[in-house]
Amino acid sequence: MKQTEKEVYLPxxxxxxxxHKSREEFHLGLMTELPICDIDDFPNHPFKVDVSxxxxxxxxxxxxxxxxxxxxxxxENGKYELISxxxxxxxxxxxxxxxxxxxxxELSNEEATILMVDCNYQREKxxxxxxxxxxxxxxxxxxxxxxRNDLTSCQVGTKFRADEKLAENTEYSARQIQxxxxxxxxxxxxxxxxxxxxxxxxxxxAISPASEISFLTQDEQKSLLDFMQCYDCTPSHAQAIKLKxxxxxxxxxxxxxxxxxxEEKPNQIPRIGVSMERLxxxxxxxxxxxxxxxIVEAVRFYVNYQRxxxxxxxxx
Numbered sequence: 001m002k003q004t005e006k007e008v009y010l011p012x013x014x015x016x017x018x019x020h021k022s023r024e025e026f027h028l029g030l031m032t033e034l035p036i037c038d039i040d041d042f043p044n045h046p047f048k049v050d051v052s053x054x055x056x057x058x059x060x061x062x063x064x065x066x067x068x069x070x071x072x073x074x075x076e077n078g079k080y081e082l083i084s085x086x087x088x089x090x091x092x093x094x095x096x097x098x099x100x101x102x103x104x105x106e107l108s109n110e111e112a113t114i115l116m117v118d119c120n121y122q123r124e125k126x127x128x129x130x131x132x133x134x135x136x137x138x139x140x141x142x143x144x145x146x147x148r149n150d151l152t153s154c155q156v157g158t159k160f161r162a163d164e165k166l167a168e169n170t171e172y173s174a175r176q177i178q179x180x181x182x183x184x185x186x187x188x189x190x191x192x193x194x195x196x197x198x199x200x201x202x203x204x205x206a207i208s209p210a211s212e213i214s215f216l217t218q219d220e221q222k223s224l225l226d227f228m229q230c231y232d233c234t235p236s237h238a239q240a241i242k243l244k245x246x247x248x249x250x251x252x253x254x255x256x257x258x259x260x261x262x263e264e265k266p267n268q269i270p271r272i273g274v275s276m277e278r279l280x281x282x283x284x285x286x287x288x289x290x291x292x293x294x295i296v297e298a299v300r301f302y303v304n305y306q307r308x309x310x311x312x313x314x315x316x
Contacts, residue, residue, distance in 0.1 A: 033099045036092060039072055039080045046133035047120045049086045058091045069101040073112055083112055084119035113141035127195045128207060132183035139181060185214040187221045209240035216247045223254060227261045
């Protein structure tokens, strides 16, 4: 007889705080003050905790205090582990406060991880790297819950259900979730480039090619980064798939990387070479960077001059 797979239990805020009174305490913010020094951050917290003088949360706490308590769970050593409220805690530390209002809840490791990710994911701006490690932590927690609830299920089946369960509570499909999780295998330089793409900064790399590159070994990724910097280019999605396939077959070589990256892509910006002998530049320019900046500014000035000249002629 085919065994029916059990559903993986995925708690939400209401189910974690089972009684009406406990749910009411959490949502209405009935608070218990705890010393900040007794509260440890969540281990391997995947979300950045940047609080500056300009942040609204700092100004709000300075003016009216902490209106929403942070969520913690008790630890065996008598201290507490922070589940939700890392930025509020950081702001209080910067303001020199000694205590902070808290809600204390008994949570398992899996429940704490799932709730930590869900609470922090409500922030307005979440970088791809934050999503990647957050999804991985939540995926592993759901997967572990499934293994405990259904010890007869095969690991592959549990993994599939974990993907599906995680996708049910997000805007992404299970495949997209796995694409984000794959980013956790990237070397730091590539992960920064993926974040830069979301922030509209350079150098950048889109998530799709980055996900394929994550299947390369760490050494292969470092070699690829060297060639990217040498040729001042980024692999296209198609090129990234080729790199992944060769890596998985064990046939990815330095020569192949160089040959692939030296190919001119359709959307590649053309580079114009001009002999310095044709240019008369000020002697005060000390290096190539200063000379390049001077030329760019001169071209920009010329283009603006021509545009204004044309506008004057049209207005006559």
